[in-house]
Amino acid sequence: MNETEYEVIIIGGSYSGLSAAMALGRSLRKTLVIDSGKPCNEQTPHSHNFLTQDGKTPKEISESAKKQVSEYETVHLQEGKAIDAKKSESGFEITTENGEKFHSKKLIIATGIVDEIPEIKGFKESWGIPLIHCPYCHGYEYKGKKTAIIANGDKAVHISSLVKNLTEDVTLITRGKANFTDEQREKLNRNKIHIIETEVSELKNYSGMAESIVFSDGTEIKFEAVYGAFPFHQHSEIPKKLGCEFTEFGHIKTDQFQKTNVPGVFVCGDNSSMMRSVSSAVMTGNVAGAMVNMELVTDCF
Missing domain, CATH: 3.50.50.60 (FAD/NAD(P)-binding domain)
Structure with a gap:
């Protein structure tokens, strides 16, 4: 593999994406995490209801997560915004905002959602x-x-x-x-x-x-x-471009293992769950990472 080819690409490097990356790193999978650095909770002063992390700032939790994930030698973290994804012969081709192209066998989308805050003062x-x-x-x-x-x-x-x-x-x-x-x-x-x-x-x-x-x-x-309680939309158009199905509420539809209807595509975090919490994002990311590894094992074992 060269520096543009990976076993797994994860789009989104917040809690769910990093959790998936850790699971894959511990399974020695060559993984690329592409993150634009725009989490939906960046204004939130404190995060709660997450065992061992209760009361910490979202940034404290994510910075600690990045440090831990970066210690796995097969995981590469890259700043940038993925703007397009296409099916390829070997899996997927991902294009970033600055024109870089990366390829992978499997794809995890952890891009979150955007709250549609009313245009009301304050x-x-x-x-x-x-x-x-x-x-x-x-x-x-x-x-x-x-x-x-x-x-x-x-x-x-x-x-x-x-x-x-x-x-x-x-x-x-x-x-x-x-x-x-x-x-x-x-x-x-x-x-x-x-x-x-x-x-x-x-x-x-x-x-x-x-x-x-x-x-x-x-x-x-x-x-x-x-x-x-306000409406939301998906942070990324990539799931729609790939043909992912959505629920009536606007979340990406998955099975119990975070797998979408598109072969090789898994999703995790707020983009696919009504449970909007750091702990839930970490859990769904861990499941997605483990299931992607299982698919890779099944493909070649």
């Missing part, structure tokens, strides 16, 4: 800090606080049920007409969850802490914690 700069997405990742730190949830429909009811376990003071902000069934409304009412249908015009925060929400009618309400 939202983008607050995302992942005072405007949070996951009760499991950050809810404990805001237990007992006056809490707002910016969401509508089924997602709003789901998050409300989780947050209600952490605090009694919950307000649901639907940013327009509430979209709930009669049964859902009854549940929300029974749990004393107040609903505000007015559009939001600004989220104010001070030193990384939620301060208040300003509504389009000029009303301003103080909150100590704010959750947001």
